[in-house]
Amino acid sequence: MSAQIKLSIEGHIAVVTMSNPPANTWTKETLTQLRDMVADLNNNKDVYSLVITGEGEKFFSAGADLNLFASGDKGVAAEMSIIFGQAFEALSNFRGVSIAAINGYAMGGGLEVALACDLRIAEEQAQMALPEAKVGLLPCAGGTQNLAWLVGEGWAKRMILCGERLTAEKAHNIGLVEEVVGKGEAFDKAMALAKQVEEQSPTSVAACKSLIQHSRSGTMTSALPLERELFINLFDTQDQKEGVNAFLEKRKANWVNG
Numbered sequence: 001m002s003a004q005i006k007l008s009i010e011g012h013i014a015v016v017t018m019s020n021p022p023a024n025t026w027t028k029e030t031l032t033q034l035r036d037m038v039a040d041l042n043n044n045k046d047v048y049s050l051v052i053t054g055e056g057e058k059f060f061s062a063g064a065d066l067n068l069f070a071s072g073d074k075g076v077a078a079e080m081s082i083i084f085g086q087a088f089e090a091l092s093n094f095r096g097v098s099i100a101a102i103n104g105y106a107m108g109g110g111l112e113v114a115l116a117c118d119l120r121i122a123e124e125q126a127q128m129a130l131p132e133a134k135v136g137l138l139p140c141a142g143g144t145q146n147l148a149w150l151v152g153e154g155w156a157k158r159m160i161l162c163g164e165r166l167t168a169e170k171a172h173n174i175g176l177v178e179e180v181v182g183k184g185e186a187f188d189k190a191m192a193l194a195k196q197v198e199e200q201s202p203t204s205v206a207a208c209k210s211l212i213q214h215s216r217s218g219t220m221t222s223a224l225p226l227e228r229e230l231f232i233n234l235f236d237t238q239d240q241k242e243g244v245n246a247f248l249e250k251r252k253a254n255w256v257n258g
Contacts, residue, residue, distance in 0.1 A: 005030045006055075007037055012048040013194045014041050018113075019055040023062035026109050028080065031087040038090040045257040048202050049194040050094055052117065053101035053187050054110075060102045060126065061110025066135060084109060084141035088116040092142070092213075095206040097197045101190035102126045102168075102177065112139055115146035118209070119193065120177040122168040123186045128176065129165040149216060151176050201239040202257040207231075 004020040004027065016037070018024040041047050054060040064084070068076060091098060091113065100106075100114035102122040111128050114120050122128070130139045130147065138144065139160065148156035151174045158164045171177045181189050197205065207230040214223045234240045238256050246253035 005033050012046060012198050014047050014050045016050060016052040017055050018061050021056060023059045024054040025062050025065045028083055031083045035087040035090045038094050042095050047096060049097040049197045051099050051101055051190045051194055054103055059104045060106040061113060062105060063108030063110040081140045088113055088141045092116040097205060099190040099193055101186035103186050108132055109141055112141040112143045116142055121179050121181060121186045121189045122171060122177040123183050124168050124180055125183050126168045127165055128171050130160050131163050134163050201243050202255055203234060203237045203239045
């Protein structure tokens, strides 16, 4: 991994750290690495969850470096929008559980990477915004869609169209983050949640996640038969048999993720 994005595996948890001081901004290289990293993690059956955070105490991530767009070059804009989309869509489609430990400012693409995760834990001093329209741009890495899905159209419009910046407390109140913790505590809380995932069957988690996210693009009518189909498909897995028998035998399940 580049020095600007770090990966470590702690048990069944992949820890991704954005490390590009002073603001942990994204580059073409780090976005490409994130995209490819998630693909590799999807193929690693020992990884059940992913925690992403920013290095340092001030920034989770400030998103893209605006110097990239100062020239007004449409070619650069097209290239960056594509790789931003690929990276964050890959993260959104990660088969396990992804958790953002928001340890500081999450701005623009820095908030969009958190929006691409399944869960978000914010420290009390964190602030969040999608300020792209202030500089003649727009959120192009899922921000307009994921934010509206999480908090509703009204608050998405306040943040994007009015440029409103939120405190961690306000973000929690509107459902943008699931929990607010003290300064320096987001990573530990995210890791604790990731540890909880290990109690669940990885194959069941992947199926449940795909069904939950199906509602973003499909209808409940189409999801209900798919829900039953995926339930039946779990009976082809070793984890289904292990989970049921472990419960009946009053012991901890030993997942194989297959």
